[in-house]
Amino acid sequence: VSEFRQDPTTGEWVIVAPERGQRPGAVPKFPARSEGPRREADCPFCPGNEALTPPEILRVPAGGGWRVRVVPNKFAAVVPQSSLQARQGDGLLVSRNGWGFHEVIVETPDHWRQMAQMDPQEVAEVLRVYRHRYNALRTEPRVKMVFIFKNQGERAGTSLSHPHSQLVATSLVPPFIQRRVEVARNYQHDTGNCLYCALRAVEAAAKERLVFESPHHMVLQAFAPRAPFETWLLPVRHYAAFGDIEEAEIDDLAQILRDTLKAIGTQLGDPDFNYLVHSGPMAQDQSSYYHWYLQIIPRIATAAGLELGTGLSVTTALPEETARLLREGWPPAASATEWGAR
Amino acid sequence: VSEFRQDPTTGEWVIVAPERGQRPGAVPKFPARSEGPRREADCPFCPGNEALTPPEILRVPAGGGWRVRVVPNKFAAVVPQSSLQARQGDGLLVSRNGWGFHEVIVETPDHWRQMAQMDPQEVAEVLRVYRHRYNALRTEPRVKMVFIFKNQGERAGTSLSHPHSQLVATSLVPPFIQRRVEVARNYQHDTGNCLYCALRAVEAAAKERLVFESPHHMVLQAFAPRAPFETWLLPVRHYAAFGDIEEAEIDDLAQILRDTLKAIGTQLGDPDFNYLVHSGPMAQDQSSYYHWYLQIIPRIATAAGLELGTGLSVTTALPEETARLLREGWPPAASATEWGAR
Numbered sequence: 001v002s003e004f005r006q007d008p009t010t011g012e013w014v015i016v017a018p019e020r021g022q023r024p025g026a027v028p029k030f031p032a033r034s035e036g037p038r039r040e041a042d043c044p045f046c047p048g049n050e051a052l053t054p055p056e057i058l059r060v061p062a063g064g065g066w067r068v069r070v071v072p073n074k075f076a077a078v079v080p081q082s083s084l085q086a087r088q089g090d091g092l093l094v095s096r097n098g099w100g101f102h103e104v105i106v107e108t109p110d111h112w113r114q115m116a117q118m119d120p121q122e123v124a125e126v127l128r129v130y131r132h133r134y135n136a137l138r139t140e141p142r143v144k145m146v147f148i149f150k151n152q153g154e155r156a157g158t159s160l161s162h163p164h165s166q167l168v169a170t171s172l173v174p175p176f177i178q179r180r181v182e183v184a185r186n187y188q189h190d191t192g193n194c195l196y197c198a199l200r201a202v203e204a205a206a207k208e209r210l211v212f213e214s215p216h217h218m219v220l221q222a223f224a225p226r227a228p229f230e231t232w233l234l235p236v237r238h239y240a241a242f243g244d245i246e247e248a249e250i251d252d253l254a255q256i257l258r259d260t261l262k263a264i265g266t267q268l269g270d271p272d273f274n275y276l277v278h279s280g281p282m283a284q285d286q287s288s289y290y291h292w293y294l295q296i297i298p299r300i301a302t303a304a305g306l307e308l309g310t311g312l313s314v315t316t317a318l319p320e321e322t323a324r325l326l327r328e329g330w331p332p333a334a335s336a337t338e339w340g341a342r
Numbered sequence: 343v344s345e346f347r348q349d350p351t352t353g354e355w356v357i358v359a360p361e362r363g364q365r366p367g368a369v370p371k372f373p374a375r376s377e378g379p380r381r382e383a384d385c386p387f388c389p390g391n392e393a394l395t396p397p398e399i400l401r402v403p404a405g406g407g408w409r410v411r412v413v414p415n416k417f418a419a420v421v422p423q424s425s426l427q428a429r430q431g432d433g434l435l436v437s438r439n440g441w442g443f444h445e446v447i448v449e450t451p452d453h454w455r456q457m458a459q460m461d462p463q464e465v466a467e468v469l470r471v472y473r474h475r476y477n478a479l480r481t482e483p484r485v486k487m488v489f490i491f492k493n494q495g496e497r498a499g500t501s502l503s504h505p506h507s508q509l510v511a512t513s514l515v516p517p518f519i520q521r522r523v524e525v526a527r528n529y530q531h532d533t534g535n536c537l538y539c540a541l542r543a544v545e546a547a548a549k550e551r552l553v554f555e556s557p558h559h560m561v562l563q564a565f566a567p568r569a570p571f572e573t574w575l576l577p578v579r580h581y582a583a584f585g586d587i588e589e590a591e592i593d594d595l596a597q598i599l600r601d602t603l604k605a606i607g608t609q610l611g612d613p614d615f616n617y618l619v620h621s622g623p624m625a626q627d628q629s630s631y632y633h634w635y636l637q638i639i640p641r642i643a644t645a646a647g648l649e650l651g652t653g654l655s656v657t658t659a660l661p662e663e664t665a666r667l668l669r670e671g672w673p674p675a676a677s678a679t680e681w682g683a684r
Binding site: 077092093145147149150151154155156157158166168174175176177195198199202206223226274275276277278295297301302303304305306308309310311312314 | 419434435487489491492493496497498499500508510516517518519537540541544548565568616617618619620637639643644645646647648649650651652653654656
């Protein structure tokens with residue numbers, strides 16, 4: 001059973017999950033595209049090895065061979081079995097049970113087909129599964145936050161190379177997220193506007209950090225990036241919960257997400273990366289001041305003492321410059337041929 | 343010229359420093375102890391190569407062959423030359439000049455002598471230099487924070503293997519630090535006590551995360567660690583500014599810092615690590631509610647999407663268990679012989 005623990009000096013929480021220490025230790029290497037077999041004998045996410053995962057939550061399509069699959073994380077950071085308890089401790093040292101859901105979304109049966117190589121329709125299918133699980137879990141009364149993310153590559157914290165995303169749903173909303181929500185709420189209080197809608201307007205006018213505008217999303221380089229090529233996919237329509245995304249928006253997001261990952265891969269030589277779906281916590285997911293977005297963070301730098309100790313990250317690339325580089329190669333060459341030629 | 347930039351959604355700041363992109367790219371490997379030459383021909387921190395660094399700030403002893411040396415960081419995140427300006431931007435996108443001091447403390451002339459191998463007297467000399475520079479910079483009217491830290495090894499963000507620490511002094515106090523100060527201030531407001539003194543009392547009574555108690559410091563495993571074996575060296579005397587450390591406290595700290603690094607090295611196989619000197623910002627460095635401490639973070643795990651997106655770090659080791667492991671091997675075998683035998 002894992003535990004949330006609160007650092008009394010910062011208010012931040014960590015999850016202490018000893019069971020996760022038993023995860024496969026060896027981190028596999030990622031071969032270049034199109035190399036290697038399409039299936040790995042001992043990969044728990046490859047077809048034929050379905051018995052290696054905990055019992056399936058969702059399979060698409062429902063019967064027969066699957067294209068996307070959702071399973072509980074075998075080495076979960078949080079689990080729904082532990083009973084949710086009130087805070088315990090002697091006042092200074094506070095902990096709570098690590099209650100929650102931790103799911104893995106297996107994005108494709110193909111072990112070596114990374115998202116940047118997929119067709120937009122395949123990415124759309126993954127995003128529809130995100131939406132389905134988000135909406136299933138948001139109705140759980142104790143769930144206060146549904147966070148969806150992807151770790152690709154060793155430097156991004158992945159221990160499995162098969163393309164997959166993760167979903168963590170908890171009863172706890174970390175201060176990190178509360179602060180983000182607070183900033184948006186204060187902005188609306190002060191100005192009457194949504195912070196993210198205002199940002200979109202400023203960036204559309206400034207143009208220098210703008211990579212691409214699709215009908216439903218803006219692709220931009222973060223003004224204050226934590227890493228070179230930090231990219232935001234910002235919805236045009238104002239809504240707080242990823243689960244409320246509509247059909248046309250999913251198709252649009254799938255196309256630009258695939259294109260953005262491909263463009264970053266071209267510029268940086270297929271870097272390891274994380275992407276994060278910043279959706280509103282349940283208390284705010286229908287609010288007028290929050291606005292979800294997807295953030296991509298390439299992992300080409302290492303956080304050192306300054307960042308760990310002060311929160312100040314040092315980045316070496318100007319976002320105005322990385323935006324220019326991404327624009328120059330936009331749209332990236334389509335990968336449909338690779339897929340069709342298999 | 344580098345720039346501070348504020349993320350409008352979180353209030354966090356980053357430093358955009360394009361010049362740092364020109365740092366030596368290749369990251370050297372760390373050989374096992376006692377291997378290799380004691381001096382590296384192309385290392386800018388080795389004796390004989392003093393001309394490769396910017397003009398020296400401090401040398402100990404003052405004349406002739408040095409034991410500790412302070413120089414400006416050649417690839418500084420902040421520089422004192424840029425004029426300090428008020429916030430600029432259109433309200434949403436805020437930036438400030440990257441004004442400040444960024445210094446390197448070369449801890450020893452010996453290229454391969456890491457701190458865990460030093461004699462306590464050598465470590466004490468390094469700590470006295472920290473104090474000297476801290477106190478020199480805290481009198482600069484524009485300096486609001488002096489942050490001292492050490493990155494050892496590639497995974498800790500070092501590009502140079504020669505033993506060194508760093509000091510960054512800025513006019514900006516990042517929200518990350520402001521929040522830490524706020525938590526301590528609120529605690530004192532609510533209870534009348536110092537949060538860190540209260541923590542020390544709780545940990546002394548609980549004993550399970552306690553590694554060692556010296557006359558002037560407590561060595562403990564963090565209750566809510568961001569990484570396995572996260573260790574705090576907490577001063578017994580209540581004071582906020584590292585610069586106010588006294589002679590006997592320096593000697594005591596040098597001994598337990600060396601011992602702790604050696605013990606962690608033994609348990610984890612000489613991991614890369616950062617250590618951070620959490621001193622109060624200038625506005626609070628004589629306050630009754632803040633209390634400085636030194637935090638050691640071994641870098642054996644990688645922050646993944648969950649931590650980047652929610653601030654929730656997942657750690658696999660129980661601090662009560664790591665405390666037991668460190669206690670079992672305490673005190674670690676002395677290294678004086680190694681040094682004497684050279």
